[in-house]
Amino acid sequence: MQPISVYRQERLEQRRPPRKQLAAAASTFVAVVLLLLLLPGEQAEAKRTAIPLPLDITPAEVDRFSPAAEEVIAPVNHWQETKVRSGESLSIIFQRHGLSAADVHELLTGTELTRPLTRLRPGQELAFHIEHGKLLGLKVKKSEMTTLLYERAPDGFQVSELNREPEIRTRVTSATISSSLYKAAEDADMPERLIMELANIFGGVMDFVYDVRAGDHFIVLYEELYLDGERYKAGKILAAEYVNRGRSYQAYRYTNTLGKTGYYALNGESMQKAFLRAPLEFSRISSQFNPNRLHPVFKTVRPHRGIDYAAPRGTPVYAAGDGRIIEAGYTRANGNYVVIQHGSQYITKYLHLDRKAVRKGERVDQRQIIGWVGSTGYATGPHLHYEFLLNGVHRNPRTILDKLPKAKKITATEMSQYRKAVHGMHLQLSTYAVQAGYRSPSNASVDAG
Template sequence: MRYLVLAILFVTFFTACNSKEESDKAKKTSVKKEPIVKEYGFTFNDFKVVRDTIRSGDTFSKLLEKFPLKDSLRIHDVTEKVKDSFNLRRIKAGKPYILFLDKKKPNTLKALVYIEDRISYTVVDFRDSIAVFNKKKPTTVKRRVVAAEIEGSLSETLTNAGVSAALGNKLASIYAYTVDFFKIQKGDKFAVTINERYIEDSIYVGVESIEASYFEHKGKKIFAFPYKISEEQKKSDYYDENGKGLKSMFLKAPLDYFRISSRFSGRRFHPVQMRFKAHNGTDYAAPHGTPIKTTASGIVERTGYTSGNGNYVKVRHSSTYATQYLHMSKILVRNGQRVTQGQVIGKVGSTGLATGPHVCYRFWKNGVQVDPLRQKLPNAEPLNASQKKKYLAHITPLKKELDSITAIKFKE
């Protein structure tokens, strides 16, 4: 009996010890460690962190006024020291920023991060000496081919295909002269080879560039490949599978927003000279200072001033075509300068014989002034034999890839 009692006591003691150990273990495992957060070059756990957004009227100085700086630094001295590295005027309402404060002295500012966009940011560090760092988050680019048939709108179709809907604007720009995107319909098809940018290999930023594309509208297949004729060319032009430019050689007008106040005419009453005479141009009325764009690429042949034309620019586009822009308030190009389609060459004014702000747009074909609104204008200048050979070699693997994808996707 004595041995039985001792055995029971031993078992009870051992069980109680195990229960206590398990209870202690459970308590330890139930205490969760604070996750380590690292971003913008800081370990957030080491600071008191305040996230906020720039409000209307905020300045860099106002942000610093909220918290004292170490060693009694004066705000004026700080702004003077950082202004060469950090353009303080670019601080805009709506942009986020982060304040890193001392944990022991929660009102003492250690660093400020101004977030320009999802990738770019500026760090103003007050911990040692004042230092400014303009940085970018590490990014990667991934390539893929997307093919889809239009269901609903283009943006819906892109979203359903797992692509940024913003790609629709890029495609609309590429095919602006060949496809009416207001009239695309169910059953139209497209395929596009794109490069997409990711932050730290996982956070999607958007479409970086387009390598090749194909659009089928009302049964018509249109390929588009970006290509630069020379290394000096800043932007690529788009050509089809045969090397024909997709873009019209000329813009429809030299202004983005305008009202045609007077058309090309063989007999028009001149409002200043008070008599009937030929009007060999098209007048586009617009507010004073409106940007005037060259309607096609070319060489500035002449700039100057005459009593009738006021400030003017004439651009030679080819051996066949030239254009002239009259009554400018300001000329922004010089003789002999190469200009690209859509480049701003001056501002709307009323210099010379003009009753109000407008640009008189004149158009030459084979040395004769004609009405541009009645012309069947050509596409962009075609590639010459040497350029075309290089171009076709460049696009061959890209087109082969698109053909393979579309054959599988659309079962051609």
Template sequence: MTIKKITLFIFLLITLSSCDEKAKTRAKESTDNIKKPVKVAAKLFGYNLDNFKVINNKIKNGEAFGTILDHHHVWSPKIYEIAKKIKPTLDVRRLRAGKNYTILAAKDSTEQAKVFIYQHDLINYSIVDFRDSIFIKKVKKKITVKIREAAGVITNSLSQSLDEKHVSPVVANDLSDIYAWTIDFFRLQKNDKFKVLYEQKYINDTVPAGIGKIKAAYFEHVGKPFYAFNFVADSVVGVQDYFDEETNNLRRAFLKAPLKFSRISSRYNLKRRIAFYGRVKPHRGTDFTAPVGTPILSTANGKVIESRYKGGNGNYVKIRHNATYTTQYLHMKKRKVKVGEYVKQGDVIGWVGMTGNTSGPHVCYRFWKNGRQVDPLKQKLPAAKPMKKEIQEKYLSFITPIKNQLDNIPY
């Protein structure tokens, strides 16, 4: 090999070595520039969970607040002090079995509880902190609200139809309240239809946390349409109410029935043959069958004028609503109101029973108009106050897009 070739070979080796070193340097610099992930401390209501031993559990039947803290090494005098201090905000005697709680305990050898967190429901919590001084605070998890749609054709009941679509039974209950003055929910027909826009609450946008208000609804009962739109007609009072597509208030002065869910077992009938008596005897009431203990509601505002036990009527309550209307509720298991009390529409006045002359649990609902007993189901009952004319245009503009959305929901 000539000297020239040897010199060229050495030059190539030096060049390749230099390039390799540069590549290694660039690779190292590139690696150094990659940000390493920063560990984020887990937190709960502002507490750094890395600083505690975290115990999650449920309150067992018969388990008391003191038992829980004693199990986590808090002495009895301290437990008594805590319970006394927080009682105005959280009465520890009323903690319910099955509710979740969290203990934040010391991470040392004592593992002594320092914070007690009680979960009332998915949203509401009470935090009892007794690390140094004792204090309690109530917190709520942040929730988001989304508008959901549901629609269906009734084959058996509204509750069943909604359940088949995996909609909370709360929606059925709220719909029965909204339409309590306009639709007899005890006499829904097969093939009646419904549509509803309602609020669904979520925690972290994913965890369902209950139902909000019904935004709007549509019911087609025996071929007749019934719209309901949630609206604040009086901004001074700020009370929400439900109105139809023509600005009429859905409320009436009287509810259709004194029970939320039931069925009519016997209607007002002056020629009814009563099995108990074995002869024809006028029945001047409407019987609503329901299990013993079902709450009985006052169908309108008024003053209790009778609350007593008497013969075949059993336990009963009688309410004067005004100079025109009076109602009576018979066969109660127990009465809740006394003579002279003022009750509001929907207030519980007693519970379904079998007192007096009756062959089964029900409430006999009697209705007087101008001192004469009449059939309440055939009365044209007075409506609530109409919407003020000056806000009707605003209301109609407000409901237009909502009505379009309702109309376009497929069954």
């Protein structure tokens, strides 16, 4: 009888398969696994066919639908931006960017437009395009709207302007005057340039030195220019209304068939009159026309054949109308003075100027600067003495203008076109006036003139 251990060993030997069979089975298993890994499954096949190609695709277009085509390649920015530092010249800026004096000379001699390159300002923005140490381009920012581009060409540098187009929005603002037009407009967040333009528009129908009263109000419709979503600056006034002591004056910007742009009342009458109501702006009147006034220096009764406008020294003085300078000089009594001939009937005089800006014989346009307020001659302080003569006779400048011929109007043939052009602006002013409480709905179409 065999021992038990030997018996168990024999039984195990009988159950174990031959080694050749094991090797064959292992080989078969490996082959099956590899086959399963190489063949796509249903899910992989679904992914492969999830995005069908267009039916009319050409072989040349197949690459557009490959995964690599979906990658976005960022553009390469070759421009190096910088700002001009205080005291820097073009040579120093070039040196700071690894360029030599020879590069500066090549640029300045390779273009005709050299002025912007030699008159750089601290803080001004520049940009360089340099490759392998060679200057290929230079940008010089002139303003928020304009940049000069210097690009290398075979025969030097070509210059072109890059102009940005701002977004234009319209805005309506208004204010009631308590002390002065300037203060009210400033409180209404109107830029100073627009305040001056507002006075210019109504300067033919109102004397903003003398006529303004507390309780007057104005409405202004104007453009605002935006860059990159931020307000850049104010544009032009499109329409405006000024109510002085209950009387409404309205003005609308319009370009006529001849291409001339101006401001007109709703009835088509031009706001630009032959003479300004006042030859300077935003001052106070110190002495009215008075043939029997007491002279402030000599304390005697002497005729005062004009109006004195007290103003700070250096305030610009404007020509009241188009004309020719017939006198421009100095006398002990008048100080520095200017006399303008307007046509054959009218003469205006401007005395006690600090300085003159014109010479005898020159032609001047209305609102052109002819000098600046001073206190030369017999004057107790800085002011302008202004006189108006009609056919050689002194007339009161404040009343004579109402008796002069009316201003030109829009022609009858163009009136229909004018009314269509300003209708929308008139509606905006009227609607705003009602909303602001300046006007009742029943009186929303006040005609100015």
